Structures are given as structure tokens and as C-alpha cells.
Amino acid sequence: MSALPANIRAAIFDLDGTLFDSVGLWHEIDDIFLSKRGLVPTAEYRRAIAAIGFRATAEFTVEYYKLDDTPETLMNEWTELAREAYATTVKTFDGVREYLTACAAAGIKIAAVTSLHSEFARACLKNNGISEYFSHIFTTDEIGFKKSxxxxxxxxxxxxGVSPRDCVAYDDVPIAVKAAKAAGMTTVAVEGVLFDKAECVGAADYIIVSIKDAPAFARK
Structure with missing residues (x-):
């Protein structure tokens, strides 16, 4: 695989499913809270919530399943189910630390753009010993834009402080890959649980199985 373009100055990573091995956790949480209400998650539901943020997911869930719960009730329930897991047991995929180390050694700024709750993102980065690599964590709830x-x-x-043309974005959700490409960034699509290769045609500059296979940074 060819190296990234020499102009790259910043790398923007998705977290769930790209760096964090956590998609299965959220599927378990879906199963738990929906089963309490006599419901099951559909494939359509999982696709719809993949990149829209914590509050937006709660609002969508209430509408999709016609629940009597408020979005706040769902968010509180999910928070309790996920808090301990992100702080203690959710791990990064193999090769993540090594790739971030190479990124930092190349003088690349590192940040995250995620629909994950900020508390969970920071706790998981800290627990895996990689928080120091990230100068910024941009969450959909805090910024106010969806990853689409x-x-x-x-x-x-x-x-x-860089042009989008000088950024590379990594994500396992096609709609987010398309958004990063539309912003003018170089894009790396990761073949995660929510990945559909056909949806990334024309939007992904690189398609990889995992971060271990990600393109190297060009020598300065």
C-alpha cells in the first residue's frame, strides 16, 4: 500500500469500531435495554444510529420504537451500562498504539471525531494509555454536527489550524467516510462491523482491514 500524501499534517480518528474494539459492547447494550421493553434491535435501527451521536441516538430510538421513555431516560440507562466498560474493559485493536506512535513521530497532529459520549471516549483512551497522543476530542454532541x-x-x-486538504480521516462507517471526503480530506475506511465496501466507492482513498494495515506517513 502506498504511503499517505506528503502534505498530511493532521490525522483524525473515529473511535468506536476504528480504534476501540467496542461495537459489540453497544450491541449488547441495545439488546439489554430493548429486551426490557419487549423489543429487539433491527438491522435498520443499527445502521441508522451508527454515526449520529449519543443524544441524537436517544431521540431517534424514542421515535423509532414509539417509546414512552424520554431521551434523557435512555441516555441515563445507557450511561450506567457503558461507563464501567469504557473505563476498565474496552480495549483498542491490535496495532493502534504502534500506529499512533508512528503518527506522532512524523510530527502529525492527532485528534478524534466521534459520536461517542465524551466521558467514555476520554476514559477509554486513558485506560488504554493513549490519551496523551490526542490534542482534541471532537464529539457530535458537543460540536452539534453529526458525523454524516x-x-x-x-x-x-x-x-x-490546518486545511482539510492536509488531513487524513479514519472511520469504519461509510457515511462518515463520505462526509470526511466531502470536507476535502484524505480518507481511510476501516472494514469494521458496520462497514459496506460498496458504499465507500469514490469516497475512500484507502480501504484497510484494521489499523495494523493503515498507510504509512510519508517521510518529511
Missing amino acids: SPLIYEHAARVL
């Missing part, structure tokens, strides 16, 4: 929008990637680049 190029605006969240444009915002991240602006805060990092």
Missing part, C-alpha cells in the same frame, strides 16, 4: 456532515470535519481542521 462535512461540517464536523471542517470544524476539526479549523481548530487544529
Whole structure:
């Protein structure tokens, strides 16, 4: 695989399913809270919530399943189910630390754009000993843009002080890969649980099985 373009100055990583081996955890949480209500998660539901953020997911869930719960009730329930797991047991995929180390050694700024709750993101980064690599964590709830929008990637680049053209974005969800490409970034699609290769045609500059296979940074 060819190296990344020599102009790359910043790397923006998704977390769940790209760096964190955590998608299965959220499927378990879906199963638990829906089963309490006599419901099951559908494939359509899982696809719809893949990249929209914590509150947006709660609002969508209430509408999709016609629940009597408020979004706040769901968020509180999910928070309790997920808090301990992200702080103690959720691990990164093999090769993540090594790739971040190579990224930092190349002088690349490192940030995350995620629909994960900020508390969970920071706790998991800390527990896996990689929080020091990240200068910024941009969450959909805090920024106000979904990952399906190029605006969240444009915002991240602006805060990092670089042009989107000088950024590379990594994600396992096709709609987020498309958004990063629309923002003008180089894109790396990761073949995770939620990946559909056909949906990434024209949007992914690189398609990899895992971060271990990610393209190297060009020598400066």
C-alpha cells in the first residue's frame, strides 16, 4: 500500500469500531435495554444510529420504537451500562498504539471525531494509555454536527489550524467516510462491523482491514 500524501499534517480518528474494539459492547447494550421493553434491535435501527451521536441516538430510538421513555431516560440507562466498560474493559485493536506512535513521530497532529459520549471516549483512551497522543476530542454532541456532515470535519481542521486538504480521516462507517471526503480530506475506511465496501466507492482513498494495515506517513 502506498504511503499517505506528503502534505498530511493532521490525522483524525473515529473511535468506536476504528480504534476501540467496542461495537459489540453497544450491541449488547441495545439488546439489554430493548429486551426490557419487549423489543429487539433491527438491522435498520443499527445502521441508522451508527454515526449520529449519543443524544441524537436517544431521540431517534424514542421515535423509532414509539417509546414512552424520554431521551434523557435512555441516555441515563445507557450511561450506567457503558461507563464501567469504557473505563476498565474496552480495549483498542491490535496495532493502534504502534500506529499512533508512528503518527506522532512524523510530527502529525492527532485528534478524534466521534459520536461517542465524551466521558467514555476520554476514559477509554486513558485506560488504554493513549490519551496523551490526542490534542482534541471532537464529539457530535458537543460540536452539534453529526458525523454524516462535512461540517464536523471542517470544524476539526479549523481548530487544529490546518486545511482539510492536509488531513487524513479514519472511520469504519461509510457515511462518515463520505462526509470526511466531502470536507476535502484524505480518507481511510476501516472494514469494521458496520462497514459496506460498496458504499465507500469514490469516497475512500484507502480501504484497510484494521489499523495494523493503515498507510504509512510519508517521510518529511
